[in-house]
Amino acid sequence: MKNLFRVSAIAVVCALMMACAANRPAGRDYSAYKESMPRSILVLPPVNQSPDVNASLSMLSVTTEPLAEAGYYVMPVALVNETFKQNGVTTADDAQQIPAGKLRDIFGADSALYITVSKYGTSYRVISSVVEVEASAKLVDLRTGAVLWSGSAKASSDENKNYNNGGLIGALIGAAIDQVVHNVADDSHTTADVTSIRLLSAGRPNGLLYGPYNPKYQTD
Template sequence: MMQRILKMMACLAPAMLVVGCASNKPVPFDYTAFKAAKPRSILVLPPLNNSPEVNASRSVYAQVTYPLAEAGYYVMPVALVDETFKQNGLTVATDIHALAPAKLNEIFGADAAMYIDINKYGATYTVLDSVVVVSVQAKLVDLKTGTVLWTGTASASNNEGNNNSGGGLIGALVAAAVKQVINSTTDQSHPVAGVASMRLLSAGSANGMLYGPRSPQYSIQH
């Protein structure tokens, strides 16, 4: 009986391994709606800040337009967008995100809008380390139809590639103390937010944004 069970386990093990490996592969994003809409201009809305850091929204907002412009889209100027919302009595990101897509299209004339959520922003302190993490997610919505064209997530930290080699426990404690001082006295989150924004919105990555019409890669992907 035991031999029979062991044989069955031996037969099932390769299948379980294959299933486990397959499940780790990201599911390819369906770009059908994105390619059909062919957006040329993008309105980036002020990000929703779900972190306790009050500067998170402005920090991310100042950096998300660059990768979109590099990808080949015309991006509505942030200063113009911000002033237009203020003139219409809209200063809170939650209220702006609640506006109907058709209304945004009427006001700005953009083809699509990028909605961004900030889930993590800032330093996390532990006994042996201090790590700055920025985590963001986004969705691109067709302003004519309200259809979601694309969604994505990305994160970055200032501890990437740090193997904490050498120094032992005392070295780790000293390094953590130094990092805590640096992270608390300087804005270490801002450059990390830039990395996260590039990872989120740069075109050409797996399941990432498609290239826009001003990019040489545009005709290739279509």
Template sequence: MNRIIAFTVMICALMLAGCAAPVPYDYTELKKSKPKSILVLPPINESPDINAGPSMLTQITQPLSEAGYYVLPVAVVDETFKQNGLTESTDIHALSTAKLQQIFGADAVMYVKVVEYGTSYMVISSDTRVTATATLVDLRSGALLWSGKASASSSEDNNHNNSNNLIAMLITAAVKQISSTIRDEGHTIAGITSNRMLSAGHFNGILYGPRSPLYGKDDLKS
């Protein structure tokens, strides 16, 4: 009987732990820093797809700008690195914050990693998934200001109503696979991932910047 009670208590504890509210992000350093301009570095690509880094880089500026920050033009930043013999994202990420601040004069730098990017093909379906992480660091002090992670998948809105019609499923899968080979569906999904990760106004997301009318008014800890 004691074993049954102990087992029941353990199961209840695990269930309560699983239902625990997520921990709010500590925005102390970000609020203290008050960055106005952000330098976005070329993402480090940890996926096997060579398009992942450039694809994600083109998607980062918009959500940050809409959040109220000035983002240094990506093309200008890229050309500056090339003129200094830096073409690999890993080498660029290894530069000191002091050096980056000296060259670009921005308040903060955004480090991005593409963890997952690409399409998985199965017999009757395919799924394109993009996962990325982002870290914002103060270029003046080197302090960590904010970090986040997001994922998006093409299968999120799949309609399973025709799950009993195998022929229809096979045709749909074939069409999706042909379409994916013609265009880079990962680029579209990367845009969704980027917006989820870098848009302001959601729980544990980045705070609104000084160019936003909501600057200083968002309390994302509630």
């Protein structure tokens, strides 16, 4: 009887585990990424969908470090920007519309990173003043035009704050002070840096793979 009960219990547990596995979201397919495995990345000027005109250049300036630390050679963003301007490409939308093969002919990179900034800047709310930056990106193989990876990330200055300790008046005063501080200290750029790290660092769930110049290459 005890053995029968034990077998039944094991069967129930197995059934539950199988059900959980069936309902678990499928992991990202990295097969095309691993087959292509680019060594160099061309970061295109980010498309800015926020009202802040500084968003594109701010996000562009903080992409090199996480990509380099991930193990990729990053084409110098200042040189890339100047090359576009010298050839009459003055907007991020125009740059991102250039065919993949043409970008490879001009810059010689294996892949290109297309970034879109959807949120950037400070917004004043009833009891808080918050800096938010949100961006999405996709990595495209310039040799084939295939999308190897895509992702999104966001960061906020409000992530670890609590405005309730001082009551409503304290919260309103704190929000007003934060609004001034954010404008003076350019917290948007700092928050963009955090967003870029979350978006482009390797080793994160569903993130970029480690590149050929990282010791952890081919371990993920």
